[in-house]
Amino acid sequence: MKDKWIQLALRLADATAPASADRYHKVGCAVLRKEGSVCGIGFNGQPPGIDLTDEEASHRDFRRRLTTHAESNALAFCQPGDPYLLAVTLPPCDRCLVDAVRYGVKIIVCRPSTEPDAHPVPFELAKRLKVELRVVNP
Numbered sequence: 001m002k003d004k005w006i007q008l009a010l011r012l013a014d015a016t017a018p019a020s021a022d023r024y025h026k027v028g029c030a031v032l033r034k035e036g037s038v039c040g041i042g043f044n045g046q047p048p049g050i051d052l053t054d055e056e057a058s059h060r061d062f063r064r065r066l067t068t069h070a071e072s073n074a075l076a077f078c079q080p081g082d083p084y085l086l087a088v089t090l091p092p093c094d095r096c097l098v099d100a101v102r103y104g105v106k107i108i109v110c111r112p113s114t115e116p117d118a119h120p121v122p123f124e125l126a127k128r129l130k131v132e133l134r135v136v137n138p
């Protein structure tokens, strides 16, 4: 896939992230087909109709339990087999990586994490699942 599509997907993911209502971590994702058309975009947040109280939002572990990931929300717009490239503003978690492969994604590009306690970039899992995973600096 041409680098221009990878850069476009990352810019779309970057542009989508601010739509997240999460006050601590705004994550954006864009999914493209092989020819470069957009399958879906998404951002992290609670399921529709579920709002967090201030107290709930302040508890990181509780908030995380109720948060759907940007990748999952973007893939929900896609037909299995359509996605080829997934771009996300943070390294994917193991679950999102597996879900991306289930939808047919062949290349995942992400921004590096700026979190000091971030999970490691799942390169080993990507290799096992035969999906290319690249970290691209902004």
Ligand SMILES: [Zn+2]
Binding pocket: 069, 071, 092, 093, 094, 095, 096, 097
């Ligand atoms: Zn995830």
